[in-house]
Amino acid sequence: MTRIFEPDNAEIVRLALVRTLRNGAAAAADDAEGADDGADYRISVGLDSALSQYVDNQENPFPLVDVHLSSVRAAAGSATVNRRNRSAVFDILCMAEGNSGGGKNPWRSANTRAWKVARVVRRILEAEENTYLGLRGVVSAHSIEEMQAGQVDEESSSVWVCAVKVSVRVDFVEGVDVVTGEALEGAMTEINSD
Numbered sequence: 001m002t003r004i005f006e007p008d009n010a011e012i013v014r015l016a017l018v019r020t021l022r023n024g025a026a027a028a029a030d031d032a033e034g035a036d037d038g039a040d041y042r043i044s045v046g047l048d049s050a051l052s053q054y055v056d057n058q059e060n061p062f063p064l065v066d067v068h069l070s071s072v073r074a075a076a077g078s079a080t081v082n083r084r085n086r087s088a089v090f091d092i093l094c095m096a097e098g099n100s101g102g103g104k105n106p107w108r109s110a111n112t113r114a115w116k117v118a119r120v121v122r123r124i125l126e127a128e129e130n131t132y133l134g135l136r137g138v139v140s141a142h143s144i145e146e147m148q149a150g151q152v153d154e155e156s157s158s159v160w161v162c163a164v165k166v167s168v169r170v171d172f173v174e175g176v177d178v179v180t181g182e183a184l185e186g187a188m189t190e191i192n193s194d
Contacts, residue, residue, distance in 0.1 A: 009138055009174045010072045010088050014047070016133040017090055017170070018067050021045045024124030025065070040096070040113055043120065062097040062161070063117045075171060083175040089145070092166040094118040099159045110162035111149060118147055118164035125168060133170070142170040 007015075025043040032041035045065045068091045075085040094117035098109030122144060124130060132139045145167040151160070 009172055010069060010086065013088060013133065013135065013139060013170050013172050014067060014069050014090065016135050016139070017092075017168070018045055018047050020130050020133050021065055021067065021092070021121060021124055024127070024130070025120065028120050028124075037116075040116055041120065043117055060097070062095060063113060064093075064095045065117060065121060066093040066095065067091075068093070070167070083173055085140075086172055086174050088170050088172065090168045090170065092121055092168060093163045094121055094166060095161055095163045097159050097161045106160040107151070107162065110160040114149065114162040114164045118166055121166050122147070125166075135172070138172050140171045140173065142168055145169050 022045045025041075025045055028041045028043065029038075032038040035041075040063060043063045043065055044061050045067070046061075047067055048069075070089045070091045072086055072088045075087045094114055096110050096113030096117055098104065098106040098111075098113065125142065125144060131142075133142065146165075147167075148165050150163050150165065
């Protein structure tokens, strides 16, 4: 029986999504090693406002992917009273920066890099080995619902930050105990320390 203070499956799915993106981003960085735009593929992946951690530490976090749980809804077709089908929407913000130095258009540079990060995220999520996000039996499907660009910083700044929001729907079952393996233990520590 799940205890009331323990993370629910929506939170566990969120952590599995972060873990999947971190592993994929590490592989993308390895693949791009030595390329002219290799720095564009050294992607940091965070959870719920990771950007503020870097700003507070005065580090340059870009490119950065930030995962937010946006909503959870009941889905049709629950099998029993104890097993409830749910559908969660996660907003994955793919952020990149561009600066006005070197005669380049900072907005165009930031926008191009943000879309590049979004493409990497899309490819990671659509890879066959990530079909169930490592949670087979809990996650039944996931799909990218929308990809939409936006601007994070003001035009007057010398550094522009653009973001592409990737909205991902994940269908999962609540009421199924998740056996957390080694892959989720570190992520569970993050949730329990909040």
